[in-house]
Amino acid sequence: MTATHPNAAIAVHNLQFQWPSGQPVLQNCSLTVERGEFCMLLGNNGSGKSTLLRILGGLLKPQAGEWFIESPVGFVFQNPDHQLVMPTVGADVAFGLVEEKLPLADIRNRVDDALAAINLLDLKRRPIYALSGGQKQRVAIAGAIARHCHVLLLDEPTALLDPDSQIDLVKRVRELVKERGLTALWVTHRLVELDYCDRAFLLQSGQVTDEGDPERMKALLQTA
Incomplete structure (x- = not known):
């Protein structure tokens, strides 16, 4: 089902999700x-942040509620080793384009553009195993850029x-979002990262209990 909004890239309304054991995760x-x-x-461990992202990314299906996300969607996992599958940087970015059957x-143009966007073009032929953790995450993001994803999760x-x-x-x-007109939803528990976003949501016990200005949210959580 879809929840529509005139200018929304992501819209979620009253999502409900529980595990087969019956344990509720998302509630309204x-x-x-x-x-x-x-x-x-934002939210404590177990608040439902990752579950919500996986629903939006099509990896889980809720029991009830409506949602919409503008496609195509790029998903970046906590551990990049869970999604980088090819031996080199360039090959991994190109792998996501196979289904498009492009010339x-x-x-090559898309791969080069995506790697240039995350400042890794000079590492195009570098083996994945030789990258740092930060470089691996950039490669995962480059894969989404190469596929011309509208939304990053x-x-x-x-x-x-x-x-x-x-x-x-x-x-x-943040630079990619602003330079390329992308939309991003970023899960974190690090308050310092709020300095770089436009808005923030607080998820508690499966519900969004607060949202708005990042500075206000940061101050609120620092005194909690």
């Missing part, structure tokens, strides 16, 4: 992300990175 969860926004989703020249993409790489990645995603 609702939010809207406008086209061109970089939004962050070889178009594939990022599930705690900085969780396994060192502090400098964390900030570098969130800055680059």
Whole structure:
């Protein structure tokens, strides 16, 4: 089912999700992300953040509710090793284009454009195993850019990175959103990352209980 909104890239209305055991995860969860926004989703472990992202990414199906997401969608996992499947950087970015049956020249152009966008063009032939964690996450993002994804879903993409790489990645995603007219929903529990988003949502016990200005949300959570 779809929840529509005039300028929404993501719209969720009253989503309900529970595991087969009967344990509820999302309960009447609702939010809207406008086209061109970089939004962050906050919440404690078990609040339903990753579950919501997986529903939006088509990896899980809720029991009830309505949702809409503008396609195509790129999903970036917490651990990039779970989604990088080819031996080299360029080959991995190109792998996602197989289904489009593009001419070889178009594939090369898209791969080069995507790698240039995340400042890794000079590592096109580098083996995946030789990359840092931050570089691997950039390759995962490049795969979405090469497929001309309109929406990026990022599930705690900085969780396994060192502090400098964390900030570098969130800055680059913000730049991509603004430069290319993308929309991004980024799951985090790091309050410092709120400095780079347009809006933030707080998910508690499966519901969005607050949303709005990142600075207000940051101050609220710092005093909680």
